[in-house]
Amino acid sequence: MNVLIIEDENLAAEKLEQMLKKYDSKLHVLANLTSVQETVDWLREKPSPDLIMMDIRIDDGLCFEIFQQIEVSSPVIFTTAYDQYAIKAFEVHSIDYLLKPIQYEKLVQSMEKLKRLQSGFQREPNGLNVDQILSAIQENQTAYKSRFLVKAGTKIKSIKTEQIAYIYTERKLNLLVTNKGDKYPLDQSLDDLIQVLDPQLFFRANRQLILHIDAVSEIHPYFKGRVKLQVSPDLDSEIIISSEKTPLFKAWLDQ
Structure with missing residues (x-):
């Protein structure tokens, strides 16, 4: 069996x-592709694989954009962190x-389900009702913040969430730190911030720190089932995750 993986996280x-x-x-x-455009180009040039394993959110958008640009004749198994209610749209189409x-x-x-279906599976479009699936997802997923307006001296800058390495509290001041090491004060509390940040990308490590997933560079076992983290950019204080x-x-x- 030839399988194409579409997933933008290397470890996953x-x-x-x-x-x-x-x-x-x-x-x-056959390949691990990470974006909508890369996948569309690959499928236009290569024979259809026996199976596509497809993440929903990839580098340059939602994977459903692929089906809007090109006819996909392979069976697809989606990998997703969306809630069960949104996934009902997939079940309607036997995906x-x-x-x-x-x-x-x-x-x-x-x-095993794929094996059972293969005997009657024809290499025809999957019949995806993309609009219905997108509508179900958009109606049921939380609208997380995509950027923050921050003060930089006398100016105001817009920082995209993908530029954030972490947000931490120091001497009762909440600081947003970018992946380049720039620091900006925030008025919101960490309790409020964690509610508006995408939980796939951000994790509340402790009372003083919210981490972006790409900021974690090393993990070390620590005492009593805990782990100690190294992040990038460096943070002066120790980062310990409780047991x-x-x-x-x-x-x-x-994930």
Whole structure:
């Protein structure tokens, strides 16, 4: 079986490939693509794979834009962190899906379902009602902040959330730190901020710190089931994840 993976997180793609090969050692992963445009170009040039494993949110947008640009004739298993209600749209169209973090047992169930369907599967468009699926997702997902207006001297700057490395409290002052190391004060409390930030991208490490997933550079085992983090840019104070939060943190980081 030839499989195409569409996933913009390298670790997630590698883990998915490992699980697929555990299920079938003869399975061949053709490529791991990370964006809508890259996928459209690949599918235009290459023969259709036997299966596409497709993340919903990728580098340059939602994966459904692929179906709006090109006819997809391969069966698709979506990987997603969207809630169950939004996923009902997938079930209407008999599209299988895996909730992140992906469990091997769930992957096996999806692959077995594909086997059952393959005997009657024709290489025709999947018949996706893209508008209906997008509408279900848009109606049910929270509108998270995409940028912050911050003060920079006498100016006001707009900082996109993907530029944020972390937000932390120091001497009762909340500071937004960009991935370039620039610091800007924020008026909102961390309690309020964590409510408006995408939980796929941001994690409340402790009472003083909210992390962006790309800011975590190293993880070290610590005492009594805790972990100690190294982030980029560096933060002077130690970052310790409690033993209670460590499983949640690892699941978040491994999505």
